[in-house]
Amino acid sequence: MNERPAREVDAESLREPPGPRADLRSDGRAALEWAASYLERVGDLPVLARVAPGEIRARLPAEAPEEGEPFAAVLRDLDEILLPGVTHWQHPRFFAYFSVSASEPGILAELLAATLNSIAILWRTAPAATELEGVVLDWTAKLLGLPDGWHGHIEDSASTSTVAAMMAAREATGRNLVVCSDQAHSSVAKGARMLGMELRRVAADPELRMRVDELGDLSGAAAVVATVGTTGSASVDPVPAIADACRAAGAWLHVDAAYAGSAMVCPELRWAFAGVERADSLVVNPHKWLLTPMDCSLLWTRRPEDLRAAFSLVPEYLRTPDAEDALSLSEYGPALGRRFRALKLWAVLRCHGRRGLQEHIRRGLALAETFERWVAEEPGWELCAPRHFSLVCLRMEGGDDRNRELLARVNASGEAFLSHAVLNERFVLRMAIGQASTTEQDVRRAWDALRREGAALAG
Amino acid sequence: MNERPAREVDAESLREPPGPRADLRSDGRAALEWAASYLERVGDLPVLARVAPGEIRARLPAEAPEEGEPFAAVLRDLDEILLPGVTHWQHPRFFAYFSVSASEPGILAELLAATLNSIAILWRTAPAATELEGVVLDWTAKLLGLPDGWHGHIEDSASTSTVAAMMAAREATGRNLVVCSDQAHSSVAKGARMLGMELRRVAADPELRMRVDELGDLSGAAAVVATVGTTGSASVDPVPAIADACRAAGAWLHVDAAYAGSAMVCPELRWAFAGVERADSLVVNPHKWLLTPMDCSLLWTRRPEDLRAAFSLVPEYLRTPDAEDALSLSEYGPALGRRFRALKLWAVLRCHGRRGLQEHIRRGLALAETFERWVAEEPGWELCAPRHFSLVCLRMEGGDDRNRELLARVNASGEAFLSHAVLNERFVLRMAIGQASTTEQDVRRAWDALRREGAALAG
Numbered sequence: 045m046n047e048r049p050a051r052e053v054d055a056e057s058l059r060e061p062p063g064p065r066a067d068l069r070s071d072g073r074a075a076l077e078w079a080a081s082y083l084e085r086v087g088d089l090p091v092l093a094r095v096a097p098g099e100i101r102a103r104l105p106a107e108a109p110e111e112g113e114p115f116a117a118v119l120r121d122l123d124e125i126l127l128p129g130v131t132h133w134q135h136p137r138f139f140a141y142f143s144v145s146a147s148e149p150g151i152l153a154e155l156l157a158a159t160l161n162s163i164a165i166l167w168r169t170a171p172a173a174t175e176l177e178g179v180v181l182d183w184t185a186k187l188l189g190l191p192d193g194w195h196g197h198i199e200d201s202a203s204t205s206t207v208a209a210m211m212a213a214r215e216a217t218g219r220n221l222v223v224c225s226d227q228a229h230s231s232v233a234k235g236a237r238m239l240g241m242e243l244r245r246v247a248a249d250p251e252l253r254m255r256v257d258e259l260g261d262l263s264g265a266a267a268v269v270a271t272v273g274t275t276g277s278a279s280v281d282p283v284p285a286i287a288d289a290c291r292a293a294g295a296w297l298h299v300d301a302a303y304a305g306s307a308m309v310c311p312e313l314r315w316a317f318a319g320v321e322r323a324d325s326l327v328v329n330p331h332k333w334l335l336t337p338m339d340c341s342l343l344w345t346r347r348p349e350d351l352r353a354a355f356s357l358v359p360e361y362l363r364t365p366d367a368e369d370a371l372s373l374s375e376y377g378p379a380l381g382r383r384f385r386a387l388k389l390w391a392v393l394r395c396h397g398r399r400g401l402q403e404h405i406r407r408g409l410a411l412a413e414t415f416e417r418w419v420a421e422e423p424g425w426e427l428c429a430p431r432h433f434s435l436v437c438l439r440m441e442g443g444d445d446r447n448r449e450l451l452a453r454v455n456a457s458g459e460a461f462l463s464h465a466v467l468n469e470r471f472v473l474r475m476a477i478g479q480a481s482t483t484e485q486d487v488r489r490a491w492d493a494l495r496r497e498g499a500a501l502a503g
Numbered sequence: 504m505n506e507r508p509a510r511e512v513d514a515e516s517l518r519e520p521p522g523p524r525a526d527l528r529s530d531g532r533a534a535l536e537w538a539a540s541y542l543e544r545v546g547d548l549p550v551l552a553r554v555a556p557g558e559i560r561a562r563l564p565a566e567a568p569e570e571g572e573p574f575a576a577v578l579r580d581l582d583e584i585l586l587p588g589v590t591h592w593q594h595p596r597f598f599a600y601f602s603v604s605a606s607e608p609g610i611l612a613e614l615l616a617a618t619l620n621s622i623a624i625l626w627r628t629a630p631a632a633t634e635l636e637g638v639v640l641d642w643t644a645k646l647l648g649l650p651d652g653w654h655g656h657i658e659d660s661a662s663t664s665t666v667a668a669m670m671a672a673r674e675a676t677g678r679n680l681v682v683c684s685d686q687a688h689s690s691v692a693k694g695a696r697m698l699g700m701e702l703r704r705v706a707a708d709p710e711l712r713m714r715v716d717e718l719g720d721l722s723g724a725a726a727v728v729a730t731v732g733t734t735g736s737a738s739v740d741p742v743p744a745i746a747d748a749c750r751a752a753g754a755w756l757h758v759d760a761a762y763a764g765s766a767m768v769c770p771e772l773r774w775a776f777a778g779v780e781r782a783d784s785l786v787v788n789p790h791k792w793l794l795t796p797m798d799c800s801l802l803w804t805r806r807p808e809d810l811r812a813a814f815s816l817v818p819e820y821l822r823t824p825d826a827e828d829a830l831s832l833s834e835y836g837p838a839l840g841r842r843f844r845a846l847k848l849w850a851v852l853r854c855h856g857r858r859g860l861q862e863h864i865r866r867g868l869a870l871a872e873t874f875e876r877w878v879a880e881e882p883g884w885e886l887c888a889p890r891h892f893s894l895v896c897l898r899m900e901g902g903d904d905r906n907r908e909l910l911a912r913v914n915a916s917g918e919a920f921l922s923h924a925v926l927n928e929r930f931v932l933r934m935a936i937g938q939a940s941t942t943e944q945d946v947r948r949a950w951d952a953l954r955r956e957g958a959a960l961a962g
Contacts, residue, residue, distance in 0.1 A: 053862075053869035061595065061940040062862070065854040066607035068539040073532065075611045079618040080527040093630045097829035100634040108642040112856035115608055118849070122615065129631030133620045136520065141628070141820075146620035148525035149574055152534045154617035156581065158796040158847075159538040161592045161605035169600070171552045172588030175559040183567040200659050201840040211697055230818040231839055237816070238670055238837060240699035275820055331840075337617040338842040357696070359689040361600075361734055361924045361933075370556035378697060378837075380690055381660040381790075383797040388617075390577070395524040397571035403512075403521070410512035465820045474820075481520040 066115035068159075078119055079151065086135050087481070090458025093131045100129035131461070136481040137490055140463035142275075142303045142435075143408075143478035146337035149395035153388035154337055164382040166362055167370035174373055177386035181342060183393055187401065188308035188328065191321050195348035197373045198340060198385045202302035205327040205343035206269065207235035208351065208377045212325070213267035213296030214241060216350040223262065224269040225254035227276055229300060232269050241266065250468060251430055252279035256286060262293030267324075270297065272317055273304025276465035276474075278432035280304075283319030291322075299323040302341070304433050306333035307409075309401045316432070325351075333434075333478050335404060336392045340385050343377070351376050404480060408434035412477045415487050422495070424502070428472040436475040437467060440498045444471035453497040460490035525574035527618075537578055538610065545594050546940070549917025552590045559588035590920070595940040596949055599922035601734075601762045601894075602867075602937035605796035608854035612847035613796055623841040625821055626829035633832055636845035640801060642852055646860065647767035647787065650780050654807035656832045657799055657844045661761035664786040664802035665728065666694035667810065667836045671784070672726035672755030673700060674813040675806070682721065683728040684713035686735055688759060691728050700725065709927060710889055711738035715745060721752035726783075729756065731776055732763025735924035735933075737891035739763075742778030750781075758782040761800070763892050765792035766868075768860045775891070784810075792893075792937050794863060795851050799844050802836070810835045863939060867893035871936045874946050881954070883961070887931040895934040896926060899957045903930035912956040919949035 066072075103125045133144055164170035164177070181196025199205045206229075210222055223244045224232045236243040244265075246258045252274060262268065268290050270281040283299060290297040299320050305328030307313045308320075320326060325345040330336035345351050356375040374380045396404070412434040419425050419438050428437040439447045448464070451473055455461050463474050473494075477487065525531075562584045592603055623629035623636070640655030658664045665688075669681055682703045683691045695702040703724075705717045711733060721727065727749050729740040742758060749756040758779050764787030766772045767779075779785060784804040789795035804810050815834040833839045855863070871893040878884050878897045887896040898906045907923070910932055914920050922933050932953075936946065 053865045055943075058866065058869060058873070058943040061942055062866070064607045065859060066611055066850075068535055068542070068607055068610065071607070072535040072539070072611055072614075075614055076527055076531040076535065079615060080531070082618060083527070092627065095630050097626060097630070098634070100631050101638055104635070104638045106641070107645050108852040109856045110858060112859045113853045115611060115850070115854055118608065118612070118853055122846075126631040126635060129634065130619060130621060131628050131630065133622055133628075134618070141624070144620065144622070146617055148523045148527055148530070149577065151527065151614065151617040152525055152531055152574060153577070155531075155534055155610065155614040156538060158605055158610040158613035159541060159593070160589060161603065161796050162589060163592055163603070163797050165600070167556060168551065169590050169592075171554050171556070171590065172559050172585040175557070175588065176563070176585065179560055179563045182565070186566050200842075201838045203838045203840065207697075207837065230816050230821070234814065234816050234837065234839075237813075238666075239697060275818075337620050338622050338840060354696075355693065357689050357693050359734075361922065362689070378666065378693065379660045379662045380693075381662070381797060383659075387581075391525075391574070393567040394572045394577055395574055397568045399569060400524060400571045406512045407517065407521070410517060414517070463820060483520055484517040 065112050071115040074116065074119055083134060086132050089132055089135065091132050091135045091137050091461035092455050092458065093129050094458065095129045100126065136479055136483065136486040137460040138479055139475045139477060139490060140461045141476060142332050143476045144332050145335050145478065145480040147335040147392060147480060149391035150335060150337045150388040153391035157384040157387045160384060162384040164384065165374050165380050166364060166372045168364050170384065173384040173386060174371060176390055177373060180386050180389045180393060181344065184342060185344060187398055188305065189311065189314055190344065194344040194346050196342055196344040197376050199343055199377055200339040200341060202300065202327050202329050202341050203231035203234065204378060205341045206231050206298065206300060207238060208343060209298040209325040210235050210241065210267055211239055212351040212354040213298065214239060215354040216347065217266045217294065217296060219264050219266040221265045222267050222269060223259065223265050225271065225281060227252050227274040227279060228269055228271050229275050252277045252467060254281040254286065256282055256289065259289050262289055262295050265293055265295040267296040267298050270299050272299060272301040272320065273433060277429040277437050277467055278304060278435040279429065280316055280432060287319050287322040296324045297322065299326045302327050302329040303332045306330065307405050307433055309398065310405050330389055330392065333405065334392065334401060335396060335480060336389055340389055408478045411482060411484060411487050412436055414484060415475060415491065418491055428470065429467055434477040437465065437472045438475065439470065439472045442502065446501055447471050447473060450494065450497055450501055454493050457493055459493045524571050530574040533575065533578055542593060545591050548591055548594065550591050550594045550596050550920035551914050551917065552588050553917065554588045559585065595938055595942065595945040596919040597938055598934045598936060598949060599920045600935060601791050602935045603791050604794050604937065604939040606794040606851060606939060608850035609794060609796045609847040612850035616843040616846045619843060621843040623843065624833050624839050625823060625831045627823050629843065632843040632845060633830060635849055636832060639845050639848045639852060640803065643801060644803060646857055647764065648770065648773055649803065653803040653805050655801055655803040656835050658802055658836055659798040659800060661688065661759065661786050661788050661800050662690035662693065663837060664800045665690050665757065665759060666697060667802060668757040668784040669694050669700065669726055670698055671810040671813040672757065673698060675809040676725045676753065676755060678723050678725040680724045681726050681728060682718065682724050684730065684740060686711050686733040686738060687728055687730050688734050711736045711926060713740040713745065715741055715748065718748050721748055721754050724752055724754040726755040726757050729758050731758060731760040731779065732892055736888040736896050736926055737763060737894040738888065739775055739891060746778050746781040755783045756781065758785045761786050761788040762791045765789065766864050766892055768857065769864050789848055789851065792864065793851065793860060794855060794939060795848055799848055867937045870941060870943060870946050871895055873943060874934060874936065874950065877950055887929065888926055893936040896924065896931045897934065898929065898931045901961065905960055906930050906932060909953065909956055909960055913952050916952055918952045
């Protein structure tokens with residue numbers, strides 16, 4: 045590099061920092077106003093974006109500008125160009141997949157985290173971020189009623205948390221087989237493919253729970269992944285029996301409670317989580333049902349030394365004098381660079397408090413119970429799986445094609461957005477309730493749209 | 504679940520959305536004020552946090568509050584409890600590892616991304632986020648002078664980008680060996696361990712470049728990882744010769760330019776990137792040297808179908824009618840859930856413009872040249888590797904222990920924060936320049952601290 049000089053830089057300009065390209069106070073206020081007004085009006089927008097593939101791209105220029113533009117231009121184009129291409133996860137009638145909510149304390153904490161730009165590659169590079177992460181994981185473990193002493197840290201998504209647990213299991217057991225039910229999340233298969241592990245899928249019973257009698261020989265199993273709250277129907281695998289089988293075989297038990305785990309904040313729901321206390325590792329995503337903006341996936345383990353042994357790899361340039369005493373969380377997962385995700389979870393836990401989090405979960409359950417009752421009482425409609433947590437699986441009379449068409453029509457109406465699953469070889473609609481702003485009227489409006497479109501289809 | 508009813512929820516409360524737990528306008532303004540004032544005063548704080556392991560944790564309560572607290576309490580504790588535990592990556596005298604900057608447009612975009620909470624698991628769940636990601640990757644490819652037509656997407660960190668590239672290479676070649684130099688980033692070894700791939704480390708020459716004559720037989724190699732800008736000394740592997748060897752052997756060439764790649768925005772520096780245009784995949788991290796808040800790692804490939812074949816796994820519940828026409832970026836990497844990272848890169852590219860980005864890079868280079876000259880002219884000090892980009896490796900006379908002590912003293916002073924490497928078996932200090940706010944006076948102050956502490960040590 046020193047063979048050729050860089051282009052001349054004005055010496056004077058090196059003596060002053062360059063001016064900011066956006067003003068945090070004035071541009072920031074405009075951004076806040078946009079954000080606040082977005083959340084006020086989001087319920088009036090079509091839930092599912094009404095654009096064709098390529099349409100947003102076609103509205104954007106082919107290259108970056110030569111000269112810097114004001115931040116106001118970014119805000120304007122966000123509104124005019126991008127917004128029509130946004131599917132509104134913050135919409136009160138977003139009922140697809142699992143309904144999530146980014147609450148205000150978490151949103152503001154992301155602003156602060158980006159401002160600090162702490163990167164927790166090592167303890168010393170971010171002591172506050174590292175230790176707060178430990179603290180909020182301990183807080184959350186208590187809120188969920190988990191055993192004392194589990195070690196927790198934050199990953200970006202359940203995909204990463206689960207692959208990390210599977211890797212620890214592989215390294216700890218020296219075995220290469222992962223076992224899960226045919227209802228387990230696709231991330232288990234993706235993780236097995238990455239890790240070069242063999243995957244065995246165990247059949248589920250008619251209520252979509254892993255059949256323990258089908259587990260088979262576990263003597264070569266590194267891990268069994270049990271799910272509490274499957275993606276299809278939120279079914280609950282029989283964790284106590286799976287834990288028994290894992291113990292007998294020396295296999296690692298990983299519990300995927302990415303969606304449903306947040307419900308453990310309510311003691312009256314913990315019976316559904318029996319056996320989770322015996323897991324070797326557990327993933328729960330507060331960015332799903334606990335009011336935290338994406339991304340925030342919590343991975344706990346009772347075997348932190350096994351997780352660390354799997355991932356620790358400290359090269360010379362990262363060795364520090366304090367490394368002996370201090371915990372560097374990058375030793376517990378795939379990534380080295382880690383952003384300050386704990387801040388938003390801390391803000392959410394503090395501003396909502398235990399009571400606020402419980403109210404949020406109970407509200408979702410009550411709305412789901414209400415909707416379930418309406419479906420049960422309606423001629424020509426049926427519930428297609430036991431309702432678990434805040435997910436209701438339903439379909440109208442007629443075959444799969446009719447229900448597929450029904451889903452397409454409701455989603456195209458913009459009034460509500462639902463997704464689907466195939467359960468026991470039948471196409472069913474999934475009504476996933478959980479957005480913080482959803483009211484009974486929103487659920488009613490989705491139900492009205494379903495019945496209206498259903499009636500039109502039934503002719 | 505329906506066996507036991509949830510705790511009673513007041514029916515009336517289901518008819519209204521619950522109130523927000525923080526007000527985006529008023530609490531948001533306080534958060535902005537905190538952020539703006541933090542960036543104004545960060546240069547007056549000690550760069551490296553002055554806390555002992557466990558100290559921050561000890562100041563925090565053992566559990567989450569029962570009742571929600573005002574957001575102001577979070578801001579207060581951020582200031583009073585957490586701030587002393589923050590190592591300030593936004594400090595103008597942060598010279599450790601690679602110096603990064605979160606610029607204001609990127610910070611505000613993170614607020615907006617958290618507000619929208621778009622989750623790009625599929626095209627239809629986030630058309631704007633998905634298509635903007637493609638657009639800003641194309642914009643950046645043009646800015647860096649990359650060949651037309653490469654496919655790009657965003658991962659959280661270079662660790663993930665590199666493991667994704669290695670996985671694609673393994674699947675595409677059916678081979679299991681990864682080759683890199685002994686100067687390559689630790690993420691290559693971590694990724695190989697995850698993927699169950701064999702790793703061969705090739706010796707570097709005295710200038711820390713991979714020795715092509717030591718590459719050995721590549722007939723079993725899935726991939727060679729070449730580095731442009733190594734972590735230790737920012738050395739540049741001979742990419743054209745490595746590309747020749749890869750082509751001859753049918754191996755995938757992955758180029759890790761996580762830090763230095765941003766410098767390609769300046770055409771006069773592109774000679775240092777010769778051969779990169781022949782890579783099968785390339786990682787560049789705008790969260791390092793391109794003014795974007797953590798996390799934003801760009802992975803391009805000329806072989807998108809191989810990347811997709813490695814990672815695509817679309818279960819029934821994610822199948823959509825538009826899937827045939829539309830790109831879902833979760834099929835190109837390990838995670839399913841993907842947050843709206845493109846928004847901050849878009850804001851940075853637009854508000855800085857090509858010219859602003861070039862000025863930022865040139866400024867860092869000019870400061871590094873200045874510092875390099877001071878060291879070269881100072882008796883008792885030496886430069887320990889050719890300077891590449893904005894990283895200067897140096898040491899004072901005396902042995903490793905003296906330099907280790909020198910580093911500890913300067914870092915303890917709080918005036919500057921540097922890190923180290925072991926190059927050619929000698930301990931050297933790394934002065935990594937790149938923070939947007941760094942001025943010549945900041946570099947001078949670090950140099951004064953180095954010489955002062957060095958003189959004290961030399962007695």
